[in-house]
Amino acid sequence: MVPASFEYYRPTDVSSVIALITQHGDDARVMAGGHSLIPMMKLRMAEIPHLIDLQDVAGLTGITIDGFTVRIGAMTTQTELIDHPGLRQTAPILREAALQIADPQVRCMGTIGGNVANGDPGNDMPGLMQCLNAQFTLIGPDGERTVAARDYYEAAYFTARSEEEVLTSIHFSARGGGYCYEKQKRKIGDYATAACAVTLYKEEGLCAGASIAMTNLSDVPVWSKAAGLALDGTSVDANAVKSAVEAAVADIDPSEDNRGPVDFKVYVAGVIIKRAIESAWSRA
Amino acid sequence: MKDDIQTREDRVSNLKGLGSSRKRVEDARFTQGKGNYVDDIKMPGMLHGDFVRSPHAHARVKSINIEQAMALDGVVAVLTAKDLEPLNLHWMPTLAGDKQMVLADGKVLFQGQEVAFVVARDRYVAADAVELVEVEYEELPVLVNPFAALESEVVLREDLEAGADGAHGPRKHHNHIFLWEEGDKVATEQVLDNAEVVAEETVYYHRTHPCPLETCGTVASMDKVNGKLTLYGTFQAPHVVRTVASILSGIEEHNIRVVSPDIGGGFGNKVGVYPGYVCAIVASIVTGAPVKWVEDRMENLMATAFARDYWMKGRISATREGKITGLHCHVTADHGAFDACADPTKYPAGFFHICTGSYDIPVAYVGVDGVYTNKAPGGVAYRCSFRVTEAAYFIERMIEVLAIELDMDAAELRRINFIKKEQFPYQSALGWEYDSGNYHTAWDKALEAVQYNHLRKEQAERVEAFKKGETRKLLGIGLTFFTEIVGAGPVKNCDILGMGMFDSCEIRIHPTGSAIARLGTISQGQGHATTFAQILATEIGLPADSITVEEGDTDTAPYGLGTYGSRSTPVAGAATALAGRKIRAKAQMIAAYLLEVHDDDVEFDVDRFVVKGAPERFKTMKEIAFAAYNQAIPGVEPGLEAVSYYDPPNMTYPFGAYICVMEIDVDTGTTEIRQFYALDDCGTRINPMVIEGQVHGGLTEAFAIAMGQEIAYDELGNCKTGTLMDFFIPTSWETPHYTTDHTETPSPHHPIGAKGVGESPNVGGVPAFSNAVHDAFRPFGLRHANMPHDHWRVWKIANDLGLHV
Numbered sequence A: 001m002v003p004a005s006f007e008y009y010r011p012t013d014v015s016s017v018i019a020l021i022t023q024h025g026d027d028a029r030v031m032a033g034g035h036s037l038i039p040m041m042k043l044r045m046a047e048i049p050h051l052i053d054l055q056d057v058a059g060l061t062g063i064t065i066d067g068f069t070v071r072i073g074a075m076t077t078q079t080e081l082i083d084h085p086g087l088r089q090t091a092p093i094l095r096e097a098a099l100q101i102a103d104p105q106v107r108c109m110g111t112i113g114g115n116v117a118n119g120d121p122g123n124d125m126p127g128l129m130q131c132l133n134a135q136f137t138l139i140g141p142d143g144e145r146t147v148a149a150r151d152y153y154e155a156a157y158f159t160a161r162s163e164e165e166v167l168t169s170i171h172f173s174a175r176g177g178g179y180c181y182e183k184q185k186r187k188i189g190d191y192a193t194a195a196c197a198v199t200l201y202k203e204e205g206l207c208a209g210a211s212i213a214m215t216n217l218s219d220v221p222v223w224s225k226a227a228g229l230a231l232d233g234t235s236v237d238a239n240a241v242k243s244a245v246e247a248a249v250a251d252i253d254p255s256e257d258n259r260g261p262v263d264f265k266v267y268v269a270g271v272i273i274k275r276a277i278e279s280a281w282s283r284a
Numbered sequence B: 001m002k003d004d005i006q007t008r009e010d011r012v013s014n015l016k017g018l019g020s021s022r023k024r025v026e027d028a029r030f031t032q033g034k035g036n037y038v039d040d041i042k043m044p045g046m047l048h049g050d051f052v053r054s055p056h057a058h059a060r061v062k063s064i065n066i067e068q069a070m071a072l073d074g075v076v077a078v079l080t081a082k083d084l085e086p087l088n089l090h091w092m093p094t095l096a097g098d099k100q101m102v103l104a105d106g107k108v109l110f111q112g113q114e115v116a117f118v119v120a121r122d123r124y125v126a127a128d129a130v131e132l133v134e135v136e137y138e139e140l141p142v143l144v145n146p147f148a149a150l151e152s153e154v155v156l157r158e159d160l161e162a163g164a165d166g167a168h169g170p171r172k173h174h175n176h177i178f179l180w181e182e183g184d185k186v187a188t189e190q191v192l193d194n195a196e197v198v199a200e201e202t203v204y205y206h207r208t209h210p211c212p213l214e215t216c217g218t219v220a221s222m223d224k225v226n227g228k229l230t231l232y233g234t235f236q237a238p239h240v241v242r243t244v245a246s247i248l249s250g251i252e253e254h255n256i257r258v259v260s261p262d263i264g265g266g267f268g269n270k271v272g273v274y275p276g277y278v279c280a281i282v283a284s285i286v287t288g289a290p291v292k293w294v295e296d297r298m299e300n301l302m303a304t305a306f307a308r309d310y311w312m313k314g315r316i317s318a319t320r321e322g323k324i325t326g327l328h329c330h331v332t333a334d335h336g337a338f339d340a341c342a343d344p345t346k347y348p349a350g351f352f353h354i355c356t357g358s359y360d361i362p363v364a365y366v367g368v369d370g371v372y373t374n375k376a377p378g379g380v381a382y383r384c385s386f387r388v389t390e391a392a393y394f395i396e397r398m399i400e401v402l403a404i405e406l407d408m409d410a411a412e413l414r415r416i417n418f419i420k421k422e423q424f425p426y427q428s429a430l431g432w433e434y435d436s437g438n439y440h441t442a443w444d445k446a447l448e449a450v451q452y453n454h455l456r457k458e459q460a461e462r463v464e465a466f467k468k469g470e471t472r473k474l475l476g477i478g479l480t481f482f483t484e485i486v487g488a489g490p491v492k493n494c495d496i497l498g499m500g501m502f503d504s505c506e507i508r509i510h511p512t513g514s515a516i517a518r519l520g521t522i523s524q525g526q527g528h529a530t531t532f533a534q535i536l537a538t539e540i541g542l543p544a545d546s547i548t549v550e551e552g553d554t555d556t557a558p559y560g561l562g563t564y565g566s567r568s569t570p571v572a573g574a575a576t577a578l579a580g581r582k583i584r585a586k587a588q589m590i591a592a593y594l595l596e597v598h599d600d601d602v603e604f605d606v607d608r609f610v611v612k613g614a615p616e617r618f619k620t621m622k623e624i625a626f627a628a629y630n631q632a633i634p635g636v637e638p639g640l641e642a643v644s645y646y647d648p649p650n651m652t653y654p655f656g657a658y659i660c661v662m663e664i665d666v667d668t669g670t671t672e673i674r675q676f677y678a679l680d681d682c683g684t685r686i687n688p689m690v691i692e693g694q695v696h697g698g699l700t701e702a703f704a705i706a707m708g709q710e711i712a713y714d715e716l717g718n719c720k721t722g723t724l725m726d727f728f729i730p731t732s733w734e735t736p737h738y739t740t741d742h743t744e745t746p747s748p749h750h751p752i753g754a755k756g757v758g759e760s761p762n763v764g765g766v767p768a769f770s771n772a773v774h775d776a777f778r779p780f781g782l783r784h785a786n787m788p789h790d791h792w793r794v795w796k797i798a799n800d801l802g803l804h805v
């Protein structure tokens, strides 16, 4: 639980960050809240000779809501997501999910950028971002680009972001509707046994579009297009829910760990997805 | 000083003595972060130790290359078994009569085993150097299952002479440690063979870990000028550590000072002696500088003492009406790589033979086979007296299984079999003499408090609703009635490494009427400074607030065997009361002299001696204390001090009734404790608030153990639960709400009638939580399912019973 030695940098603008990364290559890594990275360093599972702290970098914080568009700076902490009154109004699912992450101490430090950037399958925000069809803005030596959350995750800890890029912000469009983030975990501070994000819209008693994504049920977050389509145009009755759950479960690929074997996880995923859909529908 | 405006009640309450919910005096510093723990100790020139540990569960150590590590700037030494061998310290004796490698001597026997000890100027450099030590291993077949170990040709302990006896008699296989038996086997088998009803079950109490908030550690400081070794450490038994350190190192005992500073929880984890202590001492002797070693959380969970790991095969017989006629139990005890259990010498399975529980069982037999496997050594009493939680869990599960067999209500089955009030002192079939009890009264009070009959009715309705598909939740009512055996113990049958298990208290009254009391025990959060002062306040009539209690420094405290097994109040608490009575006896002579009457003409009254029949003529204890130092009293030595060493005539037998009401989600395996009622009878209650705190803490540990906490290994012997992500410690969120209650049945042989309470909630709590899970599924045919009852295992019960369609 004692990390190897490292150089510590605390730059104040993004271009200095990029310059440091370019200079030190693989030996450099950015740190946001540090609550995924520092434990890895203490366990010596990550050795980072050059650690670049993003805390003082300008332009990475803040939540802006412009009509239906929500933009969140990468360095926004989970606590800030929970406490933001506008977000609570516009995209309450963020608050619901953030409240189920870790504990208050971790949430005070952990950022949305750090949560989505590194591709840890246990993190809750990536699935939610896929559900919301969020876009990630990345800046690298070659400039800025946007990658869809649904295209970002390749495998556990492998993402579309190159080593030299920094995630600066996230944006997505929020149009109201029903929502739910449902998570089963062993205790406060645990990653999901199974978790599911659902947003959907109700028009004249029928479902007018649904999006369903899941956490920790594969080595990447799973957005199930088929599950959303299974609800579309239905009255979200028992049959529709059943088809949606079946479609979602068909897309997951959980692995055994101390939370339990695969058959258990598949079963529980089905239960959690069902509950998330029913809850979202009841709020639509 | 005439203070008779005060009523007698005022004077009693001013003392804050027995029965007062006095606030814990320790908490002012603990809650402000002002405690002083081992890791807070910093000494000039102090070096830091860190271990190279084995990644394998079983392997031969082919070579160890320390060159690169030694080349690192700041590294002072790297010790291996070769360096310790000339001192004969590469192995050390265990508390259980076995021996244990201090550093790997030719092979490693569990993952996390200590292989080399790096000493560096800086904690960070030490950790860097650990990575640079190159160890070449040749992997060997791994045995993690004790049953397989007893069949296997693989020899784990090549150091033990084949066929030779172990510390506890013959070994029947090279991986066998001992067979320990108690009771009448033939008679028990006869009863079982001819019984009307027999219930059989194998109950596994899984391996877990005490996991105190503060891990184990030490600072060893050898002063080469005066030849004195000072050892600060997380020791639950500092005097025993001093004696062992003296025997092992050859340093005379008066030249060793052991200090236990504040300890952040022990729960049995800090009773034993660990390789880290030995290595730190050797490193300090070699370097002449103080050496600190503090393990991290993963090391604590993986390498220092685990608890439980008992496979208990039981058979219990009864008449058709439910009167129990016999109990047979065979345990396969997984002790890991070395037998390092912390038990009194004569009892390799501790007091497991308390397993007849609270019931009048005429005949019984227990046999325990200890087995070596490729797991960490230990087998400590995690918040319980030696193997008592295992025993309580076993009998409380067997009662439930018998109730199923008899198709009877488990509360009623308990009631018909309780030892009756008039049977105390009660001689159990396995050789114990229970001191006192009133089980029926406690049981009735508990059942009444939770409205047991209503609960059963609600449960029946729930089962109906479930069957109709109206709910997916089941209701479980977990019952437990437990009897503990604590306060080891009579010296005639309890010792640790030859040291009789007495305890001690030394009191000095200062001239102005305040006092210091020193004891042979050591608090790890139990609040001794609060409660022992209360015992004394009542005995000597000085306010508890004027009495300092000090423990843990072997240079000043009288010899004692330490704190574990709920022995502090039964043993050291008794010594405190008796030392107080010696003070009082002398005070009586002084008072009589001052009042100019005969000794027999004064009597003690709360905080003073009064002339019999003339209550207006008195001397307060404060006045007497002053007189002890400023008057020349004929025939009486100056000063007011006393010391008492107490050898208890018997153990004490606290008991209690716990009831847990649990909601279970059949589809996710999640559980919710709706209600938890805990009635404890710990004899005389010294401080009700401290008792309540102890019960809450113990129940929370019990909840953790029953519902998720475990040390698990894969088939290669990799420990799968080395961090708090996977090793379950409940947060405030998961922790249930508890209702506490009590009855009070004093111990007849203890000077103040107290029995001990710190461990009761763990002993009774585990079966209560577990029985609730079982009870919920009983209507669907469940007999037994092993703990821990985490989500997937509860889900699996439902799945196996066909409740998922």
Ligand SMILES: Cc1cc2nc3c(=O)[nH]c(=O)nc-3n(C[C@H](O)[C@H](O)[C@H](O)COP(=O)(O)OP(=O)(O)OC[C@H]3O[C@@H](n4cnc5c(N)ncnc54)[C@H](O)[C@@H]3O)c2cc1C
Residues within 6 Å of the ligand: A029, A030, A031, A032, A033, A034, A035, A036, A037, A038, A039, A054, A074, A075, A100, A101, A102, A103, A106, A109, A110, A111, A112, A113, A114, A115, A116, A117, A118, A122, A123, A124, A125, A165, A166, A167, A168, A189, A190, A191, A192
């Ligand atoms: C006890 C505990 C329990 C937890 N439980 C949960 C949980 O239930 N659910 C959950 O979702 N999370 C959980 N977490 C993780 C927590 O939410 C993390 O804080 C979060 O996932 C990472 O955010 P961070 O700001 O701390 O990132 P850091 O730890 O600083 O960084 C994480 C990784 O992302 C990279 N990174 C960070 N920011 C950027 C950026 N702007 N651009 C590019 N790369 C970047 C870093 O280089 C690093 O590789 C838990 C953490 C702990 C300690």
